[in-house]
Amino acid sequence: QRAVCGSELWSVYTRRYPSKADLRQPEVEFVDGAFRYVADGEVSGEEKVVSESVESLPTTEVEDEFSSSDASPGSVDQAISTPPSTTFCSCEDEEEHITNVKEVCEDETDGVRDMSDISQKSKKKIDTLLPEGPGLTTYASRLEAAPDHAVIAPIKYLATLPSKGVRDTFIDALNWWLEVPEDSLRTIKTIISMLHDSSLILDDIEDDSTLRRGSPAAHMIFGTAQCINAANHIFVMVLAELQKLRSPLKTAILIEELESLFVGQADDLHWKYHVDCPSTEDYMEMIDNKTGGLFRLCVRLLQAESTRTDVLDLDPRPFVRQLSLFFQIRDDYQNLVSDAYAKQKGFAEDLDEGKISLPIILTLQRARTRPEIMGVLKHKQPGPMAIEMKQYIVREMEKCGALESTRELLQGMQEDLIAELRRLEGDFGAKNATLELVLRRLWIS
Structure with missing residues (x-):
């Protein structure tokens, strides 16, 4: 029996990463207890075995091999044995390797940009649930314009209950001293209102309250499970709002x-x-x-x-x-x-x-x-x-x-x-x- 390196099989059938040929890296083989580079034009014995083994198997059999545990103890020991010495590459090879790494990093940077695009899409979803735009300058107006989705319905219901607006007045009073920019002030008011709404929903559930400001508590209308989910989702929206603030703290x-x-x-x-x-x-x-x-x-x-x-x-x-x-x-x-x-x-x-x-x-x-x-x-x-x-x-x-x-x-x-x-x-x-x-x-x- 021969042990086949899983990484080699993975690289052949799942091209997530560049091959050694793509990176122009020399092949390495293990001979007489030591690693060495394969001379130009020479194919290593191990590579030949791997290549022939992989080419002779259909895809389904390769997948079965990943889930198999039939490797012999001897082959496993040989595969993980540590060589007594290692041969390092020359300076020219090192410079070439650094160049190749830079190319790979540039490719990975493109992947990060793709992730940024995904993040933007996620933000758009949150913005849709709590819309922004002309005339939507307060948390109350944004909630009123929000869609009738189950994840935000308990919050919209709370907004219909009578409120004295003490929180916003308190924030405005503090801002008399602190002189916060208008956009940041709106964001902070929204964050505090969101967290307050979340706490009201969870408090009523945890306290077994049936009334809130003279009306049925949210969980009496939408159900306990749905209200817990809505209250937890508020924390996601809070994190999205928080990104609008400037302070690193x-x-x-x-x-x-x-x-x-x-x-x-x-x-x-x-x-x-x-x-x-x-x-x-x-x-x-x-x-x-x-x-x-x-x-x-x-x-x-x-x-x-x-x-x-x-x-x-x-x-x-x-x-x-x-x-x-x-x-x-x-x-x-x-x-x-x-x-x-x-x-x-x-x-x-x-x-x-x-x-x-x-x-x-x-x-x-x-x-x-x-x-x-x-x-x-x-x-x-x-x-x-x-x-x-x-x-x-x-x-x-x-x-x-x-x-x-x-x-x-x-x-x-x-x-x-x-x-x-x-x-x-x-x-x-x-x-x-x-x-x-x-x-x-x-x-x-």
């Missing part, structure tokens, strides 16, 4: 803050699933990751795209942390006490979800009825909690002072936010009345 910023967001969400889901009451400090850290991730992403992208060179070293993280903590704890509080929230999402919807919010944490730390409340949470069935159970838990929150403590904490945070705003105004060298107005609209009296 854009991808690193996105990765860092998305990781924070998912880590925070994991903690939140873990406590809910295991009915585990974290410490107040752990809960604050979760908020800093989950809610703060999107806020920081927004601020850092704006900073990276800013035309002002004097703002790159400014640190907005203390302000962003205060804002994200206030935003989430305010939502925890309003979910339990606000009539407006009750109309949109139902009374104390966080209890329906089994969410471990700050008022729940404070209640479990203080209430003598902790075992009873833990029992209700642990034995809650999927779906809405009975209204009587929710009323019982809210009464216990009021009795132990958890709701009052949460309200006082929020009022203290409001003062801290204004203090941080004044610090930033000093750093940037200008007042920001719009940002202050955005904050004061969220105040708890």
Whole structure:
């Protein structure tokens, strides 16, 4: 039996790479334990064997040989044995080889251009799903013009629900300081809106929510599987949008803050699933990751795209942390006490979800009825909690002072936010009345 080199067979029947003849490289043979170049006009014994073996086989038999494992141990050992010495080519041969390599590299460069064409085609598909053009300058207008495709239908549905537009106003307020070019500003707004929509869809699924802003949650209409797919597809569109930004830091910023967001969400889901009451400090850290991730992403992208060179070293993280903590704890509080929230999402919807919010944490730390409340949470069935159970838990929150403590904490945070705003105004060298107005609209009296 003879062992036939698979590379030789591959090169004969699958011409992906140039042959040795194409590259004008001398043939090599293995003789008496050493490699050597074949003299001009001489055919190596091994090459002759390979050539005759290949020519005598039809294509189907060659394919069968690739899947066969009948090579003898002796032939395998011989094929992989290491020669004691090696003969190197001369300088002239080396120069000729370098020239040939350059020619091959040029051919490969053409292949890279072809891949670039493929990338452009892929981008066109994404642009079709989220069109661009005259009059389509906002995320909302682009969604409205988007086709009725299943992969984007849940996102288009979310866009029809009432929204106060706080995110765009917040970005515009920050841009008063940062002076980001208009095209980059539009792109950042689109990226933040996309990620926010994705988080809403996934949050409603993970929290078993049936309502979103007073209307059915997206997965109640399009199904859980389709909504998960649509929410994941948003990340593809985000990456496409991200390429429009100029800063070389854009991808690193996105990765860092998305990781924070998912880590925070994991903690939140873990406590809910295991009915585990974290410490107040752990809960604050979760908020800093989950809610703060999107806020920081927004601020850092704006900073990276800013035309002002004097703002790159400014640190907005203390302000962003205060804002994200206030935003989430305010939502925890309003979910339990606000009539407006009750109309949109139902009374104390966080209890329906089994969410471990700050008022729940404070209640479990203080209430003598902790075992009873833990029992209700642990034995809650999927779906809405009975209204009587929710009323019982809210009464216990009021009795132990958890709701009052949460309200006082929020009022203290409001003062801290204004203090941080004044610090930033000093750093940037200008007042920001719009940002202050955005904050004061969220105040708890």
